[in-house]
Amino acid sequence: MARQGSSSLPLPFPLALLSPDTGRRLWQVSPVARRAGVKPGMTVSQAIGLCPTLKLCEPDPVHYDEQFSRLVATLATVSPVVEPAELGRAYIGTDGLEGLFGAPEKIVEVIQLRIADCGLRIGNGSAESAIANPQSEIRVGWGRGKFVSWVAASRAKPGQAIIVFPGEEGRFLASQSLAVLPLDPDTHRRLLQLGIRTLGALAALPEEAVVSQLGRAGRRMWRLAAGRIAEPVVGRVVPEPIVAALTFYSPVGERELLARTLDTLLDRALKNPRRIGWRVHVVCVRAELEHGASWRATATLKDPTADRERLAAPLRSQLEQSPPAGAVERLAVEFTAFAPGTAELQLFARDANAAARAGRRHALKSAVREIELRIKRPMLYHVIEVQPWSRLPERRYALIDYEP
C-alpha cells in the first residue's frame, strides 16, 4: 500500500492549507506551524490566535486528483490489481509478484522506485533517493490484507516503508493505538474509559464479550485488532480499448490529410462514452496500406491526458519522421490504456466529486480570463470564515487571494 501526502516542502515560515470542502478549517499544516501549536482541523481564527504570522494557502483539489491519478497509474505498472481507497491512499495487490520481483522487500523497493520515477517526490536527487528521502511524504506499508498494510504505512516515516511479514500481524498490531481502527468517536471514548488503549488490549478480550457490548461493528473491530481479517485488494474496472477508424474511398498518401484524419479520429475516440472519467495513457494509430502492408505508431504518455492536441503531438511527429511506406486505405486510432480522473468537466464521470471540482475550476479559470481582459488585473479572492460568531462584523470574514 502506498500513501502520499500533499504538503511536505521544508518551508521556513508557518503555512497552512485550508480545507477544500469548507475553507473554514485547516486541512494540512507545515512543520513550523505545527510547532507553534497549529493543528489540522482547527478553525482559521484559532490558528491565527496561536500563530499570528501563519500564512494560509488555497487548496488545489484538482491538482491533488491529478497527482493521485498519476500515483495510481504508476502503481498499475507494478501490479494490475490497484485499489484507490481515497485521495492519498491506494492499495496494491502483490500476490504473485514474488516471481517477478522477489521477496516483499524487493516488491516494496520496486513500488518506491516507480513512485519516485513518476515524479511524486520532493527534491531533485536520483530516483533511488526517494527510498530514504526524509522530505518525501510517500509512505509504504506491506502486509497481509488492507488493514495491516494501512497501519504499517501510517506508522512508516515519511519516505520510508514498514513490512509486516506473514505471521507477525498479531505482534505488530498489538502495540498500535486504538486510533487506527475505524471507530466512531463515542465508541473510541467508551473503550478508552474502559482502559483499552491498544489493539492488543482489545484483542485480549473475548470476542463474544466485545460483540455483546458493541454489536456487529464490535466483531469487525475485534477481528481487525486481532489480525483475523485480511481483506483482499479489489482491482478497478478499466475500460476496454476504444477504437475509432476510417476507411478512405481511395488510398491516401498526403501526410497533411492523414494528420487531419488523425485529429478527427482522436476527437471521435475521446467522445466515446466509455472514455468519460478516464484519461488516455497509451494511444496507437494503425494504418492499412495498399497491397496488404501496414503501419503502426504508438505513444505512451508520461502524463495521461484527455486533450486531443497532447495526444496527437507524438503521433504526428512519428507520422512525419517515419511515414507509412504506401498509400493508406484505412486509418484507426486506438486507446489501449487509461488512467482514472480528468481535469475536464464531465457530467457523467465515475468520480463525481473530482468532476465537480474540475468543473468549478474550469468555470473559475474562464472567469479569471474574463476579468483580466476587462480590468487588466486578475482580482479573485476567496471569502473564508474567520470568526463567524463574532459580534464585530469586520471580524467574521476575510479574503485570501485565489488562483484557480
Add this chain to the structure above:
Amino acid sequence: MKADRLRALNVPQQVKVELSECGDPAFVKRGPENVKRVETVGETWRVDDEWWRQPIVRRYVEVVLEGGGRVILFQDQLSGEWFAQMPT
C-alpha cells in the same frame, strides 16, 4: 498555489453623522459632496466586548438612506467617532 495573509472584509469606514433632536442619525456624510439623509432608523443595539484587553464599546444603528441604501452605523463610545459598515 499562493500563500497570502488574511485581508479583513467589511472594514468600518469613518463617516460624519449629524444627529436629530432625539439623538438618532439624520444625515450621513462620507465626503464633501456625498451627504445622504437618513430616511428610516431601524434597530439599535450596543456591543461591549474585549473589556479584558482593548475595550470595544459601540452603539450600532441600522438606517435606510435616501435612495434606499441600507447601512449599519456605529458610534465608538470611547472616541465618539462614527463608522459605517455594510449589513451582513
